[in-house]
Amino acid sequence: MNVVQELLHRLPRDQVIVDDEQKAPFECDGLSAYREKPLAVVLPANIEQVKQTLAICRKHSTPIITRGSGTGLSGGSLPLKNGVVLGLSKMSRILEIDPLARTAVVEPGVRNITISQEATPYNLYYAPDPSSQVACSIGGNVAENSGGVHCLKYGLTVHNVLAIKVITIDGEELVLDYRDDGVDLLALLNGSEGLLGVIVEIKVKLLPKPDASQLIMAAFEKVSDCANAVTNILKSGIIPAGLEMMDKFSIEAAEAFAHVGYPLEAAALLLCEVDGNQYQVEADTETVSRVLKENGAYMLKLSRNDEERIALWQGRKNAFPAVGRLSPDYYCMDGTIPRNQLAHVLDEIERMSKYYELKVANVFHAGDGNLHPLILYDAQIPGELKKTELFGAEILKLCIDVGGTITGEHGVGVEKLDSMCQQFSAPEIEIFHKIKRVFDPENLLNPGKAVPTLHRCAELGHMHVHNGQLPFAHLERF
Template identity: 35%
Template sequence: MYINAHILQQLQKLLGPENLLTDELSLALHSYDCSLSRTRPDAVALLPNTACVPGVIRLLNQYKIPFTPRAAGTNHAGGCAALKGGVILDFTRLNRLLEINTQEKYAIAEPGLTTAALQEEAARWGLLYAPDPASARVCTLGGNLAQNASGARCMKYGGTADYILEAEWVSPQGQSVWLSRQSAGPDWLGFLCGSEGTLGVFTKICVRLTDEPKHIKTFLVTFPSLQESIQTVTDLAARGIIPRCVEAMDNATTRTVEAYARAGYPADAEALLILELDGQPKQIHMQAAQLEEICRQNHCQTFKAARTEAERQQLWAGRRAAYAATTLMAPNVIVGDGTVPRSKLPQALQAVSQIIRKYQLQAGLLFHAGDGNFHPHLVFDARNRAQAALTARAEQEILRACAQCGGTISGEHGVGVEKRAAMAFMYDAPTLRFMAALKHALDPANLSNPEKIIPVNFAEKAKEQTAPDPAEQALQSQIKARFAAGETSVITGAGSRCKTNSPRALRTRGLNKVVEIDKQNYTATVQAGVHTQDLQARLEAEGVYAAFPADKGTLGGCLAVNAAPAFARQVTGIRAILPDGEIITYGGKVMKNAAGYNLCRLFTGSRGQLGLITQITFKIFAQPQKVQTQNTPQPLWPAPLRAVKAAADPKNLFGVLQEEK
């Protein structure tokens, strides 16, 4: 598109003339990220401070000019590509660490601060910022939040979304709102985390810190085959062992990294694992013995512990250098980012290897194996059009293979534009339609990082919807009839938390099945009407535990009122009936999912005002979990976010919308 001189002058007044760039060199430097996408913006706004951001966005909204947020540009899916031209909002100068509170253990920072800068400052005070993307020295907090990028420690510590306590969010219309996890209502921060700048931007971020473990032990383990190393990871998960990190590499990657970084990796090993434990010395010693036992059962060749902190850092320096090292193999690299249930890792590996052989490609295989997230690096020369086309086709087949294994097309790199079509591999048409409605509700002019995430013509390509079970179908029919008649409903679950005598009550008592307790992946899938005290007894009989309170309430009610925040953080999949009777499905047994808008977090705390939760998939554990409960009032909806309620419930039939005071 073209931006006229009058609008450029107004932007200069807001930013300062020196901070608005329109020269060809600046536009070229902001025309790409780490993906293959190449676009041309019309201008680049170097944001000088956070205070100017709402005004800039309001001006762009006034003239219907699209904008694309950008910081370090490390995105691998074209998330920084200005597909409709417009203005790049460059956040790199907004890089201040504003506060570290060592007593309450939080930090407040601007979005352009690098992840490593926060980690290093927290470490000075004996604290840990747990999310740890491999590009931590370059990538930023705002970029991590936009992609829900979490890195190697996600297996034990959880993802970026779990560490955002509060944030200043600017809507696509330029309205600034302070969001907090302490507020009643949907988990807005969890929902917006991973939205890739398509639903607005963040200008301040408050993150949770934890105590830095005093004892860490890192092991380098080699195997005669990649299959045996990955089977080791599956066996670890099936034993309920949760290391701090589990990273895997194949021989091609190991040799390339060793030549580049001199990390001490044995070049003749067909595969290696980097395993890391933290905690108390006695606990580490016990778990190390279990790790070695499982590794030996899978025919490991060496099992060696780093003897010093320098050796440990050297091992990790190699892993963090993997992308840079791989770029020496060929001019171009596509970095895959599929995630599968950990039990499916061997199957997914076999499928990926077959695809690479089929297209005769050169590739390095890397895994955040502990959480099932793998990053095949497909190397090629983009100047060879035939080779580039084959590589792109192979990448799509790899993503489809992940979805067919019950996984996701993105664990942490996002969807952007390059994986947009692959969203149809994961989601059915009603779910994609709901995501598109959420985007339209918050950004009706389609200006905030437009044309990302939602596939084009998805109704023709979406996966087939899983048929409802009889109890779910009965509720669906009832809800559809009420929607057609314009009749209201009140969702009560079992009536223990939300009490009502309304004849329009919708009760979930028929949704009473424990669908699956999966001790290979340490997940459970349960219908929403199951009582938590009954479910806890069932889990304990299986020797596993979860983080919900054992009371007379239902599991769906527990999530809908966010009675136990620790439980909400463990939810990885959800199924729900919308007020118009459509059924939507999100997530599953994967530990990471950065594909699309996080509907688990959106329904958390919504108290049935967005729909009726019918089924939940969540993490379970080998040890009892601490459970803290809270009483939550009725949701209050901040003005810009009321549009989400209207998108989900256009007739306002599920509960009464309360405006924020």
């Protein structure tokens, strides 16, 4: 029996998809420019079936690509032609909510927003809120260490996960807990992009809902004024719950889409949310408003109630689809930069935009330095995707050059493999490969993702050079 026959034989028939048409939705994730048909898609309903699938695939040396909801933006769950997709969407039960201890234990296929919805009766919620939170799964969030608009104050996924249950490639069940002594394996698994194990259960922290939230919207005539305002808010001693900046093009796109009253003439728009108890929120609102005015905001708007606050966020939260309406395709970048480099980086992106003749909309998680330039392109025009990718890679190079990183929250996947060669030295990349081998010596879990081969870096020729030494001196050059 081959691997597909054995999967069909051993697992319930309706949980193994081999039909081409039915496999189609699994061909790609949110990075839809890359597509591949897997041998089969398995949708296990429980841990036993995960173990069975792993055992069968391992026996046949077949790669396994674990997948949640498929909303990832870096091709992390792109199938392999000779691989099996392990879709965890059927494992979607909330196993326990403990309101007093403020924890929830959930299966990996549970959608991010469902946890907060289920915790609402206890006045609790799960803090990380990626913009895809209505669809994305918590298992995928852990695999990518996802962020969201509130992570400056409330942290990323890694800060909100207390324990996970992982199945290793050899079928062992590990429980990794934040209280474990010695090395922090729980932190290692967060953001490991499905390369080290299959996460089958997650215990998350729940937080009390703040008593009050206030959104302050400020419009600026100059991008640099807006950037300074961000710096000075953080210097004033306030950590806003959200601090989001949009450039002129994003403002226009979002307003046309959501009609929330954004000022169309502004060069930059800042959305700052403060939350907590009523007393603190009042004090912080006053401070933030003063700092914004001092830094040249020509218009301030305070949300008068929760409906208005949520409405004003809608524009920002829909910035991606809003930009998407203006162009057949767009490519979303995810670099991070020190905030003091923002004005410089935006100038450079504008220069590149003219050079490549491609429009860019910039949305920026200003609080944590995470920049999302959206490059508009048309995949039907021959060569335009390639040009867009070059443009994107140049933006990431710029992020590294100013002291930032190539991905803040979307992960490396297949998309940023080349840029990894620029951010890390050969010995560092070798360490990553060795870590992978400790967990998965046969290289069956999501092989080829997240960490480039040294050969690939050498071929690209833009490996980051340490101490002036040429990397991979032992490898042949082409």
